[in-house]
Amino acid sequence: MAQPLSHSAPPRPLLERRLIVVTGKGGTGKTTVTAALAWGAASRGLRVCVVETGRDEEVPGLFGEAEPPVGYEGRWLDCGANVMKMEPYAALAEYLQLQLRIPGLVTRLLDQPSFHALLDAAPGWRELITLGKVWHLLQPPQSSDDHIDLLIVDAPATGHGLTFLDVPRVVVSAVRAGPLQRHASWVEDMVRDPTRTLLLPVTLPEELPVRETLELVARARAEVGIAIDRVVINATEPDPLPPELPDLAQRLAALPTSPVGLPAPSTLAHCVAHRHARASLQREAIAELRAGTDLPFVALPRLDIDADGPAALNTLATALQRPVEPLR
């Protein structure tokens, strides 16, 4: 079972791992964090590979290299990172090819409608084959050209993300002896090895994402046994109100009229009050995160990736690589 992580020593630098699984509630910016990590790793000269598990390819677009699609084969992009899109059927074909070593047989098997029906109804195989491909990519390559230092998986959102990581364990217990069981146990060992693998939860400084992240951390440790050594809080913003102006919104609202050329007093007040209220919520959410876990966190600023592209990725990559202090 999971061992509670000791935080007496500062966490190791992120990029020293072989495998980082990025997860979080939908909309928290998992994919942006994945891209920023890869960007930072590549700019340090690491051979880094990103595995996208979503329906669409998103990371190449964040690098400004959306075309042509990277597909399952993957491609080394100009930024120095390799990106591939997980295709469960392609991965299954590759796996079967490696196991059966007879090309005709694999094609025949995969062409069987009944085999497809079986797969469609069998839960878990997509997750298992995805993690199996990840495991395979991290094995010592036949030639040094294929070597990968760091693999980053943009995993499914929180609830399904943990299920995703737990599939090997379930398969190991559900399937009796045989190659499938053996392979699943290799994958399970990879997931649970704290020297190689890290789960990186991404959250927003908002109440519900924080609460979900705390549940995720607890379940990941108790059920999956994967290492977590920090939480990323994405899209943080400073409070715009200086301490000496705590009541600026009320003062603006009380103006009889705005100076000519400005929005109405109520609109001015609304903008100030809104920005301040969101900042207060952010403080509360971060306090809840602090109270609920012994993990240190990395705060990323809110940036507009679409507008600022590489400059924004650089900023995020630098912040992600900064050493984190243990909380206790």
Next chain:
Amino acid sequence: MNESPASLLEDHPIVACVGSGGVGKTTLSAALALGAARRGANALVLTIDPAKRLADAMGQGALGAEPRALEKDTLGELGITTGSLSAMMLDTKRTFDDLVRRFARDGVTRDRIFANPIYQHVSDALAGSSEYSAMEKVDELVASGSFDVIVLDTPPSQHAMDFLEAPERLVGLVDSRIARHLVHPAMSAGRMGLRLLQRGTEPIFRLIERISGMGFLEDLAEFLLLFEELSEGFRARADHVRELLFGGTTAFVLAAGAGRGQVEQAIGLAERLDDLGARTRGVILNRLHLCSEPLDDWLDATDAWDALGPALIHQGLEPGLGPAATETARHCVESYALRVRRDAVRTEPLVQWAEGSGAFVRRVPELPRDVHDLATLCHIESVVFDPTLT
């Protein structure tokens, strides 16, 4: 007449709220159910999202796997006097086991199913299994007749399709050729013994066994054999669910935010629903930055901003704070204006899509607080049901 949230809830026993993760489906589902209750309906909101958020939105603490009604007094305080509002979370494991109990011929079959490793594998919270059982519960609730309308909160979009297609897939497995090959030789021999599984006759089984090991296929065959008994029930259920979802009983409402990629995902989801024969009747854009005045015009009005400090000082602000007040106000208006514009630009394609397909569009503003009490939920409800309030 244009459709509205009110008419949808009036005309459909089920309203399903679909959308990608993090757009606020759970909150919007609760707000829709609240609006139905306000219009006199006995409404139920059902969440199948693995995250336990609905309870927060309903201000009710932990929700159970059975409908739990809000107190009459609580509803009365919200101005709801005739309708009722209940909420529940789906306990997937329990529902799946219930399904087996219901359709199993006898206790022996049931116990053998529960003991089968593949069944445990399928039902034990593996990805996809929650979707298998979700619609079963919905069907049961509709059949119970206890509710005028059920608002369905669905899993995030990538899993929403699993959810909608799940009953078909389960029947597909039991019906499939591989299942017949695995199971029927044993059946026709008139014995339950899996020793009779004729795995030697089919090369495909030899292939699978080379990878999975022998035991896996035997467990699978047993599972399919046992499930075969249940398949009539499942098949009837799947037909029924298809009819429920795509036969006009269910109205689909698409929830989307203005986050990166969320609008594209929403349009993709609407198109896939269309392929399944389900028209999206409404779009709710959640957590938008909205402003009744166009803010952009003022951003460069430096002289006007310079006059703001003195105006505040005139109202009693300490003179030394004038410049800081101006700067802060300007910064806030600028950053808010950028968001208003960005949200409008990002959501435009979805608004156009909705107009093209006759779906209503509602805009819910980003609130200065999180939604975890009924008062805030009522506020969202009012905006969804009365667009003039936005």
